[in-house]
Amino acid sequence: MRAARAAGRPVFGYNRSVEGVEAARFDGYDATTHLDEALTRAADLGAVVVLAVPMPALPTMLAHVRAVAPQCPLTDVTSVKGAVLEEVRAAGLLDRFVGGHPMTGTAHSGWTAGDADLFVGTPWVISVDDHVDPQVWAEVMTLALDCRAFVVPARSDEHDRAAATISHLPHLLAEALATTAGHVPLAFALAAGSFRDGTRVAATAPELVRAMCEANAGELLPVLDEALALLTRAREQLAQHGSVAELVTAGHAARVRYDSVSRPDIVGTVIGAAGWHEELAAAGRAGGVIRSALPIRDSRG
Amino acid sequence: MRAARAAGRPVFGYNRSVEGVEAARFDGYDATTHLDEALTRAADLGAVVVLAVPMPALPTMLAHVRAVAPQCPLTDVTSVKGAVLEEVRAAGLLDRFVGGHPMTGTAHSGWTAGDADLFVGTPWVISVDDHVDPQVWAEVMTLALDCRAFVVPARSDEHDRAAATISHLPHLLAEALATTAGHVPLAFALAAGSFRDGTRVAATAPELVRAMCEANAGELLPVLDEALALLTRAREQLAQHGSVAELVTAGHAARVRYDSVSRPDIVGTVIGAAGWHEELAAAGRAGGVIRSALPIRDSRG
Numbered sequence: 001m002r003a004a005r006a007a008g009r010p011v012f013g014y015n016r017s018v019e020g021v022e023a024a025r026f027d028g029y030d031a032t033t034h035l036d037e038a039l040t041r042a043a044d045l046g047a048v049v050v051l052a053v054p055m056p057a058l059p060t061m062l063a064h065v066r067a068v069a070p071q072c073p074l075t076d077v078t079s080v081k082g083a084v085l086e087e088v089r090a091a092g093l094l095d096r097f098v099g100g101h102p103m104t105g106t107a108h109s110g111w112t113a114g115d116a117d118l119f120v121g122t123p124w125v126i127s128v129d130d131h132v133d134p135q136v137w138a139e140v141m142t143l144a145l146d147c148r149a150f151v152v153p154a155r156s157d158e159h160d161r162a163a164a165t166i167s168h169l170p171h172l173l174a175e176a177l178a179t180t181a182g183h184v185p186l187a188f189a190l191a192a193g194s195f196r197d198g199t200r201v202a203a204t205a206p207e208l209v210r211a212m213c214e215a216n217a218g219e220l221l222p223v224l225d226e227a228l229a230l231l232t233r234a235r236e237q238l239a240q241h242g243s244v245a246e247l248v249t250a251g252h253a254a255r256v257r258y259d260s261v262s263r264p265d266i267v268g269t270v271i272g273a274a275g276w277h278e279e280l281a282a283a284g285r286a287g288g289v290i291r292s293a294l295p296i297r298d299s300r301g
Numbered sequence: 302m303r304a305a306r307a308a309g310r311p312v313f314g315y316n317r318s319v320e321g322v323e324a325a326r327f328d329g330y331d332a333t334t335h336l337d338e339a340l341t342r343a344a345d346l347g348a349v350v351v352l353a354v355p356m357p358a359l360p361t362m363l364a365h366v367r368a369v370a371p372q373c374p375l376t377d378v379t380s381v382k383g384a385v386l387e388e389v390r391a392a393g394l395l396d397r398f399v400g401g402h403p404m405t406g407t408a409h410s411g412w413t414a415g416d417a418d419l420f421v422g423t424p425w426v427i428s429v430d431d432h433v434d435p436q437v438w439a440e441v442m443t444l445a446l447d448c449r450a451f452v453v454p455a456r457s458d459e460h461d462r463a464a465a466t467i468s469h470l471p472h473l474l475a476e477a478l479a480t481t482a483g484h485v486p487l488a489f490a491l492a493a494g495s496f497r498d499g500t501r502v503a504a505t506a507p508e509l510v511r512a513m514c515e516a517n518a519g520e521l522l523p524v525l526d527e528a529l530a531l532l533t534r535a536r537e538q539l540a541q542h543g544s545v546a547e548l549v550t551a552g553h554a555a556r557v558r559y560d561s562v563s564r565p566d567i568v569g570t571v572i573g574a575a576g577w578h579e580e581l582a583a584a585g586r587a588g589g590v591i592r593s594a595l596p597i598r599d600s601r602g
Binding site: 103104154161162165170172174175177182186189192195197200202210213217223227228230231235239244247248249254256259263284 | 453483501510527536543
């Protein structure tokens with residue numbers, strides 16, 4: 001709400017927390033604890049509805065949207081996209097839905113944890129699955145750009161595989177490292193930078209880590225298997241030949257490539273033109289990002 | 302040299318690098334590229350000799366110490382203690398040697414990377430293996446305290462097991478994470494904090510990572526096996542029951558314990574009194590540290 005209003009957009013919101021809504025109102029925002037009231041306004045205005053709730057709250061929210069504001073453009077900010085897509089499909093709202101995932105945040109939650117600059121210069125993934133409607137996609141793109149994020153177009157399944165790799169796998173590795181160290185006398189006494197960095201995310205609330213890993217199990221299992229295979233191979237080479245050269249060389253090269261990753265601007269794609277979904281998915285896969293609004297094909301043309 | 306001189310100690314040094322020695326001299330330090338000249342002075346003065354070379358350079362250095370300054374108290378700052386102990390034993394210098402490992406540093410090397418405050422408030426492990434001489438141990442303890450570190454007493458094998466856990470294992474996990482991500486399209490494009498932290502040490506020069514892991518293979522293999530067992534069990538539970546609860550709960554609990562680790566002062570031990578080696582090793586194992594010099598038993602008493 002803060003970021004969208006800072007861009008000059010009219011915004012209003014619902015939250016089930018009385019304290020949250022009061023805090024938002026105190027800061028001058030238009031907020032209510034009445035869900036159907038907010039959704040009725042959205043339906044009257046044709047507003048973009050942004051769902052920002054954890055997975056377990058989604059079915060109830062979607063049922064209200066379906067009942068009160070089924071024609072509004074609909075997006076979300078949940079960190080897993082495939083499971084959300086299934087819920088939206090089950091609720092019969094697929095044709096107005098485009099999934100989203102702003103890759104930013106803090107360790108805190110609630111109204112006071114927000115910040116109008118939270119999205120500035122960060123990636124905001126917007127799903128380009130086959131079903132998505134060009135007009136809705138463009139609305140969500142414009143919202144993300146107004147919040148000063150850059151847009152990464154991606155298919156939901158590819159997003160989830162990448163998220164499993166760069167977010168969920170690191171959490172499991174951190175938990176394993178912390179647990180192992182907890183069994184070794186002297187380890188905590190000597191721990192320094194590499195342990196602190198390597199276990200930082202193990203300080204995350206366990207229920208949050210479980211929720212993200214378990215909701216994405218289908219994509220997490222194959223990447224966990226690859227990491228296990230790499231470590232098992234390194235273990236054998238260390239035991240038999242006294243060498244970890246293969247893993248260390250590959251890991252260093254990958255990290256160096258990551259440090260030098262570039263984000264070329266995606267230009268020239270017309271949203272809604274033939275093959276636009278696959279064109280954007282391919283561009284996103286290649287590291288491309290959208291920094292200024294792409295044109296939309298005139299649907300009446 | 303900077304830290305010891307800042308404490309008011311007379312210092313002089315040797316380095317094989319002409320540039321390094323010239324830079325030290327430019328900064329007003331007493332340094333030479335002539336090893337035997339430095340060791341002859343050390344022998345005349347009974348100075349504490351601090352070896353600060355990588356493992357492969359150690360045998361040559363020890364041969365010179367043996368030939369020129371065999372009676373000087375001798376210590377080192379190498380990150381692996383068991384392998385150093387074997388080299389020192391092979392060189393016949395065990396009775397004047399006490400291993401050390403200051404747990405600090407930067408990613409850079411050479412004279413210009415140094416800093417008189419490098420050791421302030423950081424752990425400096427000093428070995429309390431059965432062979433160590435009380436007088437030499439006290440000399441090394443005093444050096445570490447003069448450099449404003451606190452001392453963690455530890456047996457060489459226990460140090461190496463802990464270092465495998467909190468330093469070498471995190472490196473291998475980081476390499477595996479970076480490598481896995483390098484194979485997943487979109488991963489680098491979406492990578493944020495948890496990936497950046499989890500792979501930071503994969504940016505370390507591969508030859509340094511290899512040197513530390515391979516020199517400590519005997520201690521690294523069992524902790525790598527434990528991490529593999531934890532991850533494999535989590536993989537099975539995720540695949541069969543959709544849950545990572547066990548690993549996540551254990552990892553979080555361990556990380557919370559690490560965050561609240563205390564470092565009680567070791568007091569009351571008299572260096573050289575009966576059972577002092579085991580008393581200090583036990584105190585270090587329990588998290589204890591030496592912040593002010595312990596008394597030494599009068600060896601003539």
